[in-house]
Amino acid sequence: MADYTTRRVLVDNGSSVDILYYPAFQQMRLGQDQLRSVNLPLVGFGGMKVQLVGTITLPMVVGAYPQQIAKEVNFLVVDCSSSYNAIIGRLTLNIWKAVTFTYHLSVKFPTEYGEGQVQGDQLAARKCYLAMLAVDKHVQTMSIDERRITAEPTEVLEDIPLDKNNPKKFTRVG
Template identity: 80%
Template sequence: MKGDPNKCNKNKYCRFHRDHGHDADECYDLKQQIENLIRQGKLRHFVGRDHKDEKLKGKMEESSQPPLGEIRVIIGGTLTGQSSKSKKMYLKVVQNIQLSRRSLRTRAIEELAISFTDKEAERIHHSHDDVIVFTLVIADYTTRRVLVDNGSSADIFYYPAFQQMRLGRDQFHPVCSPLIGFGGIKVQPVGTITLPVVVGSYPQQITKEVNFLVVDCSSSYNAIIGRPTLNSWKVITSTYHLLVKLPTEYGIGQAQGD
């Protein structure tokens, strides 16, 4: 270092110069060397870390800013199959939910962990935007082209599929409320019918009665499984894997989309 070594401050030591007089924080030459290395791109991983910290800090500052306002939703129209009386009954049930003691078997089924793996997606051609369309056994008939629709508030059965099952119309129950689709289009169902449905493969399968709304119109599907049944089955869907999974008495059952 420049200067008289006899007059330098012996209490300060610079590890860059390996000499006394000042410490590393005060070293001008060291700072110049660091600046040169940064310009040459040799300290990119150190600089990048600081850049990420600054970026994260900026995002935190943005998220801490108050919103400009609040957009509320307008509630209106009629939900599928819900009359004024049925709405009141549903509200009464919701407001009076009571937790009851569950059996050990029920708790064991409900506590099964459901997960999806990358291996299960290997047979699927990605990227895709396909819906889940699978095969169910409905009223002892193998019924293909059944759509899984998390957005539907009803389970739909199309009349042409009903005719192929050769079931009598006397099994229909009348329904007054129309189906209302996107844009307010109304369709009056033929009636409702309760049919047994089997999902999954033996022995990881369940059989339950499903209350379908029967609709007489053209469709690409034979039936639509909506939220009422998906929730009663405790189904977990993955559109990425085109797969549905559900807990059964004998483990996790599944149905693969076609």
């Protein structure tokens, strides 16, 4: 991303935008003059509003040579805490014609030279997830009590054998 190897990028099929977090923007030593101003807030899944620092278009190279793609991505730059450096959303994934495999932490995409792939790191993903839970003060968990309601029989049930050779296989009828 912008000639920097960027780790801790969340691939999010549910996100309608691509996000670059401000600390990552600063570490890339990109100039404030490259930001385009935006006066609209970003509204998250929980309804929380985040004011944007601006937008920026950055070149991205994804994959390993020669199975790689190089595209420009429009990022919304936000100044809020996150254990991620960036989020790649639905729009970019569609432009890349990418297929995500969440179970395998993998993204595959077509290139001129065959199928390209980017592989995530399970341990790093888990650390980011746990860090996000610790950082996000707006996350509240609800305790849900499990209530099992079992119906009591209104009459005595009769055991009917299903296999004469195996007395453990039976059903009850009433």
